[in-house]
Amino acid sequence: MPAAITRVKGKIPIENSYTSGLAGEKTLKAIKEHGEFIGTSCPTCNWTYFPARMFCERCFSRILENDKSVGPEGTLEAVSLVNIDQSGKKTKPYYVGLIKLDKADTKLLHHIKGAKGLVPRPGARVRPVFNSPDKRRGSITDILAFELV
Amino acid sequence: MKPYRKVAIVGAGITKFIHKAKETPKELAWAAAKMTLESCNMKLSDVDAVVHGTAPDAFDGVHMKGEYLAEASGGWNKPYLRCYVGGGTGVFAPAQAWLHIASGAFDTCLAVCEEKMSNCQPHPQGAFLTIFDNFLERPLKPNLLWIFSLEMNRYMSTYGLKIEDIAPVSVKNKNNALDHPSAQAAEPVTLQDVLNSEIMAWPVHRLMVSPTSDGAAAVLLASEEKARQITDKPVWIEGVGWNLDTAYWTNRDLCYPQYVEKAVRMAYEMADIKEPKKEIHIAEPYDPFAYKELHHMEGLLLCDKGKAPEDLALGRFDRQKGSLPACPSGGLLGVGNPIAAAGMMKVCELFWQLRGEAGKRQVPGQPKKAVAQAWGDLMQVGTVLVCGVN
Numbered sequence: 001m002p003a004a005i006t007r008v009k010g011k012i013p014i015e016n017s018y019t020s021g022l023a024g025e026k027t028l029k030a031i032k033e034h035g036e037f038i039g040t041s042c043p044t045c046n047w048t049y050f051p052a053r054m055f056c057e058r059c060f061s062r063i064l065e066n067d068k069s070v071g072p073e074g075t076l077e078a079v080s081l082v083n084i085d086q087s088g089k090k091t092k093p094y095y096v097g098l099i100k101l102d103k104a105d106t107k108l109l110h111h112i113k114g115a116k117g118l119v120p121r122p123g124a125r126v127r128p129v130f131n132s133p134d135k136r137r138g139s140i141t142d143i144l145a146f147e148l149v
Numbered sequence: 150m151k152p153y154r155k156v157a158i159v160g161a162g163i164t165k166f167i168h169k170a171k172e173t174p175k176e177l178a179w180a181a182a183k184m185t186l187e188s189c190n191m192k193l194s195d196v197d198a199v200v201h202g203t204a205p206d207a208f209d210g211v212h213m214k215g216e217y218l219a220e221a222s223g224g225w226n227k228p229y230l231r232c233y234v235g236g237g238t239g240v241f242a243p244a245q246a247w248l249h250i251a252s253g254a255f256d257t258c259l260a261v262c263e264e265k266m267s268n269c270q271p272h273p274q275g276a277f278l279t280i281f282d283n284f285l286e287r288p289l290k291p292n293l294l295w296i297f298s299l300e301m302n303r304y305m306s307t308y309g310l311k312i313e314d315i316a317p318v319s320v321k322n323k324n325n326a327l328d329h330p331s332a333q334a335a336e337p338v339t340l341q342d343v344l345n346s347e348i349m350a351w352p353v354h355r356l357m358v359s360p361t362s363d364g365a366a367a368v369l370l371a372s373e374e375k376a377r378q379i380t381d382k383p384v385w386i387e388g389v390g391w392n393l394d395t396a397y398w399t400n401r402d403l404c405y406p407q408y409v410e411k412a413v414r415m416a417y418e419m420a421d422i423k424e425p426k427k428e429i430h431i432a433e434p435y436d437p438f439a440y441k442e443l444h445h446m447e448g449l450l451l452c453d454k455g456k457a458p459e460d461l462a463l464g465r466f467d468r469q470k471g472s473l474p475a476c477p478s479g480g481l482l483g484v485g486n487p488i489a490a491a492g493m494m495k496v497c498e499l500f501w502q503l504r505g506e507a508g509k510r511q512v513p514g515q516p517k518k519a520v521a522q523a524w525g526d527l528m529q530v531g532t533v534l535v536c537g538v539n
């Protein structure tokens with residue numbers, strides 16, 4: 001502990017409790033209860049958002065009620081092999097990628113599972129691997145990863 | 150500062166102010182922005198630029214919160230600016246939107262303010278603890294109420310005021326808010342209720358403090374030419390002002406908000422107002438605490454120094470019978486205090502009042518000129534908007 005005369009320690013003593021929102025709740029509930037991907041789509045812009053959104057950012061329409069089932073398979077748009085963890089420490093390499101789910105116009109970030117002799121590359125087809133229903137808690141991590149089809 | 154061209158408010162919208170919203174901050178911001186556009190039959194594609202006002206990132210628990218809220222405020226693929234002067238943000242944001250148009254840069258600008266304080270645990274006060282000096286103040290374990298209780302005490306002792314002289318502000322505002330559909334803290338309270346409420350830090354009582362809130366509010370601004378196409382009832386922004394005092398809050402004379410006077414003098418000069426006491430018909434001073442309304446009425450040059458409590462007692466600030474209704478909306482004490490959105494709520498109120506659309510809150514006698522003010526940063530910023538109709 002450095003001397004108080006030259007340095008004092010401090011932090012902002014708060015934590016945050018985030019709401020999933022009316023749209024987010026819809027998507028997370030569908031993942032938890034049915035292992036299904038529910039987004040919402042804007043008929044004006046012909047644009048489908050996943051996860052679901054309350055409004056279309058392009059035209060400002062309310063689209064909360066306009067559910068659209070997307071995926072479950074998708075196409076890898078970009079991929080990386082990561083060698084460090086959140087704190088910057090060296091770790092066992094793992095893949096992350098951006099997935100364009102079928103029928104969605106947005107991209108989803110997730111872990112990608114490699115397979116024996118197969119390296120995930122852009123353009124590859126992937127599908128979700130869900131946690132078992134009893135272990136799902138309404139989180140994006142109810143999807144364990146996407147694996148190569 | 151002389152504006153290059155005239156700017157009007159042409160639409161307004163507001164969500165309910167509530168303690169804990171289920172919506173995300175984005176969903177709240179969108180609801181207010183969407184309502185604003187619908188109020189004047191405008192589409193998102195009619196908006197040239199967007200200004201967003203929101204207080205500390207810590208409240209939403211999202212760093213780069215301005216960017217986080219951009220598309221919810223209508224900023225997707227548009228020139229977008231986030232501004233922030235703490236509690237003063239709600240009046241600062243429309244002033245910045247005004248600059249966008251008065252300068253000639255844009256013809257329409259949407260100004261949106263959002264705050265979600267319920268995300269912040271265990272209490273948003275945690276974020277405020279770090280506004281204090283790390284060596285001189287934080288070791289003393291201060292909370293925000295220290296500032297307000299000392300400031301209220303200084304105001305009282307300078308002018309020989311009693312708590313009873315100040316508490317009626319809460320009674321007036323909480324009762325006014327009973328007619329505001331967005332209100333969170335409207336209550337038919339009496340003077341006795343206020344005086345009997347818990348003393349949080351003497352002389353500040355619980356019913357003299359605004360609540361923490363979630364909510365959003367917005368206005369659409371347009372150039373003169375555009376405004377006349379959009380509505381036959383434009384509300385002109387005739388003056389804007391803002392001013393910052395020293396961040397060493399202990400060194401200011403807490404009996405008088407000089408930063409408010411400096412801000413409002415800028416706005417009055419622009420609006421060509423020479424005798425504010427006579428020319429202003431409605432005031433929406435920032436009232437997170439009961440004494441602050443009185444403090445600010447003096448800073449806005451609408452009351453003599455130390456005399457606002459007397460004006461209050463004489464009924465001058467009453468919505469129906471007063472000659473200068475103050476906080477006809479119900480203010481922060483009655484409607485609620487989602488920081489940035491609270492100041493914007495006051496600007497919305499001027500818009501509805503001057504158009505004769507305030508419903509049960511309508512100030513009689515066709516008011517023509519009104520002023521809204523907010524206060525914040527390290528308790529040293531004054532932000533002001535003067536509006537008028539012909």
Ligand SMILES: [Zn+2]
Nearest residue numbers: 042045056059
């Ligand atoms: Zn759309």
